[in-house]
Amino acid sequence: xxxxxxxxxxxxxxxxxxxxxxxxxxxxxxxxxxxxxxxxxxxxxxxxxxxxxxxxxxxxxxxxxxxxxxxxxxxxxxxxxxxxxxxxxxxxxxxxxxxxxxxxxxxxxxxxxxxxxxxxxxxxxxxxxxxxxxxx
Amino acid sequence: xxxxxxxxxxxxxxxxxxxxxxxxxxxxxxxxxxxxxxxxxxxxxxxxxxxxxxxxxxxxxxxxxxxxxxxxxxxxxxxxxxxxxxxxxxxxxxxxxxxxxxxxxxxxxxxxxxxxxxxxxxxxxxxxxxxxxxxxxxxxxxxxxxxxxxxxxxxx
Amino acid sequence: xxxxxxxxxxxxxxxxxxxxxxxxxxxxxxxxxxxxxxxxxxxxxxxxxxxxxxxxxxxxxxxxxxxxxxxxxxxxxxxxxxxxxxxxxxxxxxxxxxxxxxxxxxxxxxxxxxxxxxxxxxxxxxxxxxxxxxxxxxxxxxxxxxxxxxxxxxxxxxxxxxxxxxxxxxxxx
Numbered sequence: 001x002x003x004x005x006x007x008x009x010x011x012x013x014x015x016x017x018x019x020x021x022x023x024x025x026x027x028x029x030x031x032x033x034x035x036x037x038x039x040x041x042x043x044x045x046x047x048x049x050x051x052x053x054x055x056x057x058x059x060x061x062x063x064x065x066x067x068x069x070x071x072x073x074x075x076x077x078x079x080x081x082x083x084x085x086x087x088x089x090x091x092x093x094x095x096x097x098x099x100x101x102x103x104x105x106x107x108x109x110x111x112x113x114x115x116x117x118x119x120x121x122x123x124x125x126x127x128x129x130x131x132x133x134x135x136x
Numbered sequence: 137x138x139x140x141x142x143x144x145x146x147x148x149x150x151x152x153x154x155x156x157x158x159x160x161x162x163x164x165x166x167x168x169x170x171x172x173x174x175x176x177x178x179x180x181x182x183x184x185x186x187x188x189x190x191x192x193x194x195x196x197x198x199x200x201x202x203x204x205x206x207x208x209x210x211x212x213x214x215x216x217x218x219x220x221x222x223x224x225x226x227x228x229x230x231x232x233x234x235x236x237x238x239x240x241x242x243x244x245x246x247x248x249x250x251x252x253x254x255x256x257x258x259x260x261x262x263x264x265x266x267x268x269x270x271x272x273x274x275x276x277x278x279x280x281x282x283x284x285x286x287x288x289x290x291x292x
Numbered sequence: 293x294x295x296x297x298x299x300x301x302x303x304x305x306x307x308x309x310x311x312x313x314x315x316x317x318x319x320x321x322x323x324x325x326x327x328x329x330x331x332x333x334x335x336x337x338x339x340x341x342x343x344x345x346x347x348x349x350x351x352x353x354x355x356x357x358x359x360x361x362x363x364x365x366x367x368x369x370x371x372x373x374x375x376x377x378x379x380x381x382x383x384x385x386x387x388x389x390x391x392x393x394x395x396x397x398x399x400x401x402x403x404x405x406x407x408x409x410x411x412x413x414x415x416x417x418x419x420x421x422x423x424x425x426x427x428x429x430x431x432x433x434x435x436x437x438x439x440x441x442x443x444x445x446x447x448x449x450x451x452x453x454x455x456x457x458x459x460x461x462x463x464x465x
Contacts, residue, residue, distance in 0.1 A: 019423060020396055020397075020399065020400035020403070021393065021396045022375060022378055022379065022393070022396055022397045022400050023400055025379055026320075026378050026379055026380075029379065029380055030257075033217075033218065033255050033256075033257055034218075034257070035218045035219075067403075067407075067420065067421045067422075067423070068423075069423050095407070096403065096404050096406070096407020096408050096410075096411060096421070097407055097410075097411060097419070097421070098411040098415065099410070099411050099414070099415045099416070099417065099418055099419070100415055100416050101416070101417065101418035102418060105418075116411070117316075117320070117404050117407065117408070118315060118316045118318075118319035118320035118321075118404050118408065119319060119320070120248070120319050120320075121252055121257055121380075122257055122258055125257050238324070238326075241324060242324050245318060245322045245323070245324050246322070248322050249322035249377050252322070252377075252380040253380045253381065253382060254380075255380065
């Protein structure tokens, strides 16, 4: 278990998980333009990489796609559920899959918001400003 | 008063910027409440490459030369991109006007693209449809009133 | 597990596929979409030929109550400018985009079109999307007048006045 001994720079730490580098870059860019204080934006291309980053760094907000190789977003969120120390992390799903079936599947996985692709930058701004913990 | 292919920026509490006859054109309104800077661009077409000479003489004609200029003028007067509140008005499809070319939609997409490129997010839009709109912007309070004929269509 | 469902006749779903493509192009890429007749598509092909360059083909499979594959063919210069728009970058500096990055963008475009179409048209069913693969086509794209094979169809559109061809094939799950 990693303990966080360094003082954290002010602002939120984000983790963006998507197998598309373009989508990760776009979300990262919006996050830095919203006026919400952002310390670091980490990136992962699938659930396995995401878990490694979650174990290494305290993360305030997780953005994850669903359909990804190696480990899907749903599987990632199930893994997150098993860690009590990660339960305060905000979890946002970002996916083209807005089907009723998928939403029901993830309903039990404590997602705070569900962003359907395609989305305009303003939509991501609205979600981040709504879910971002105040006073961070 | 801002005509087609023109822009204006104001910094005084009592400044008012007005533009008429927004059909397929787009009005881009920016307002920084802290710096008290307000600006309005009324552009006609999306891309300047069709007439580079005109783009030099009258950059506000096109989205790709007008939007950066509007932002630059606002920044020079103390506005900040992250504080700017931006509204888009217009982009209507006027029957018999643009026809199959869909200028209104193209202008709207171009405005959104240019603003995103310059790191400016949009607060609100009153766009599309088939109304010809007039915009009245009070710089001090940053209030935007949008009318069509005698009717108040929207207020931001 | 969703029960098998007969795949739809592809000509019937091309309008909804086009609507999904339009939504994706506009929302994520600020792209202007123009539905094309074969003649109009031919005109756009001529424009693309003048600029030269490769074409990219992005394809991905989907599986659920029925299965299928979607392909999106587009000229590389368009893939670059759409990528630039998505990222808020200026497309005129061509050299900033490596082939890998452009192909990733084309793949995500296809992924979003497929996913959006399935969500809008079959939102009560569950589908899994495979990761997109992207290849380069050196051959010239032509407009075919041949009738499509059963279970397959083609959508011709323009995005930002350049040609984009979408192929869809479906089969039993």
